[in-house]
Amino acid sequence: MEQLVEFELTKEFRDRFQQALDERDQNFIQQSLIDVKPADITSLLYEFNAVESKYVMDLLPIEVQSEVIRDLDPDTRKRNIKIYQLPEVVQLLNQLASDDAADILHELPVKDREIVLGGLEQELRIQVTELLRYEENVAGGLMAKELIKARINWTVVECVEEIRKQAENVSKFYQVYVVDATDMLLGKVALQDLIISDAKKIVADIYEKDIVSVETYMEDWEVAEVMKKYDLESVPVVNVHGQLVGRITIDDVVDVITEQADEERQMMAGITENVEEDDSVWRNTRARLPWLLIGIAGGLMNAKFMGLFENELARVTAIAFFTPLIQATGGNVGIQSSSLIVQSLANPDFVDDGLWKRLVKVFFVAILNGLFLSVLVFVANVFLFKEYELSTVVSLALFSVVVFASFIGTITPLVLNRYGFNPALAAGPFITTINDLLGLTLYFFTIHLML
Structure with a gap:
């Protein structure tokens, strides 16, 4: 078994490595990276600029270089690969699987893409050319062409021999897909069944017809849901005619899930673009500004709304103390409710559980939370201010706000999802701004009625 070398990126090592780069100390760089996994080298290269990264890459075996390039995030890779000569890019892509090569080609300018594509090995070029026909966010753009397949009329011996030939181009495979003479997907056969079966048997006698597949046009998040639901390590991809054209493995789906999580996290934080901390000042500003402006607009509306109750504020100034x-x-109640609904919407069985049942449950949770918080605030206000009437008004308003904010936080992501918007919008500044206005409305309306 290959020993796993533990790699830890410390500030001391990073500074020493930077010194080696400045001095072009090839010996130190090569010795430092002996037996280090490509994924760890990728993490290290994020610390350096494109020129320095390429200098390190040129000292590594071509197989390691290709894995490092593959593992870089798209923005960094696009920036780094600009300084590569096109023959160097060809050499790197020839080491990769078809889906990874296609992903990198998508990031190149059209002219460079055609030149690089023409320089690829013939088999890889044919596979990548087909993949480039699909959009990146569908199963066809996500799949790899490399797979293991067997004809239904083959004997077990023929099947094993073909697997040996096909496996030269497939690094990992979990099962053998069974097809007919026209490549129509019929089922699968487990490797264990091939090993223990009589050599004279044919594949038709031992294969399983029950197989989950996805179509080339299925969106990447739908593929992720299918693989998660059925606990699949790989899934075959078929075209509109049902012919086997590729496969998607779990590592490709992990990338999709990670991207989705990052997008939703940024959406919930009120960031409108996919940005990183080390992106330009302008891009970070542009991504954050829209929801900050909406928050400012909401704050101005709050101020204008409070002005409508100027008489009440002048008569009982203490009511202003409780607006925060x-x-x-x-805001907090609304975010809690909307976050839970957004999480539930990620479950395909959400609607099956019953919308009204969930709303009733949310209502009772809000009632209990509202009662607890309003009683707590009532006791605290009586103890601090000795004002029973004001304490009663504040507690009633707080109870109403908790109930209504829970309802708004629950229903908003459902409405957004119903009309095709990302429901994660409802778990950030959007719901906070709405609940600020709602809270002030209920608070001053209660004051107006009771004081």
Whole structure:
């Protein structure tokens, strides 16, 4: 078994490595990276600019270079690969699987893409050319062409011999796909069944007809849901005619899930673009500004709304003390509710569980939370201010805000999802701004009625 070398990127090592780069100390760089996994080298190269990264890459075996390039995030890879000569790019892509090569080609300018494509090995070029026909966010763009397949009329001996030939181009495979003479997907056969079966048997006698597949046009998040639901390590891809054209492995789906999680996290934080901390100042500003402006607009509306109750504020100035409490509680309750719904919407069985059942449950949770918080605030206000009437008004308003904020936080992501918007929008500044306005409305309306 290959020993796993533990790699730890410390500040001391990073500074020493930078010194070696500045001094062009090839011996130190090569010795430092002996037996280090490509994924760890990728993490290290994020610390350096494109020129320095290429200098390190040129000292590594071509197989390691290709894996490092493959593992870089698209933005960094696009920036780094600009300084490569096109023959160097060809050499790197010839070491990769078809899906990884296609991903990198998508990032190149059209002219460079055609030149690089023409320089690829013939088999890889044919496979990549087909993959480039598909959009990147569908199963066809996600799949790899390398797979193991067997004809239904082959004997077990023929099948094993063909597997040996096909496996030269496939690094990992979990099962053998069974097809007919026209490549129509019929089922699968487990490697164990091939090994223990009589050599004279044919594949038709031992294969399983029950197989999960995805179509080339299926979106990447749908593929991820299928693989998660059925606990698959790989899934075959078929075209509209049902012919086997490729496969998607779990590592490709992990990338999709990670990208989705990053997108939703940024959406919930009110960031409108996919940005990293080390992106340009302008791009970071542009990504954050829209929801900050919406927050400012909401704050101005709050101020204008409070002005409508100027008489009440002048008569009982203490009511102004509790507006931060009302707004903060409403915002927090709304975010909690919307976050749970967004999480539930990721489950395909969400609707099957019953919408009304969930709303009733949310209502009772809000009632209990509202009662607990309003009683707590009532006791605290009586103890601090000795004002029973004001304490009662604040507690009633708080109870109402908790109930209504829970409802708004629950229903908003459902409405957004229903009309094709990302429901994660409802778990960030959007719901906070809405609940601020809602909280003030309920608070001052209660004051107006009772004081």
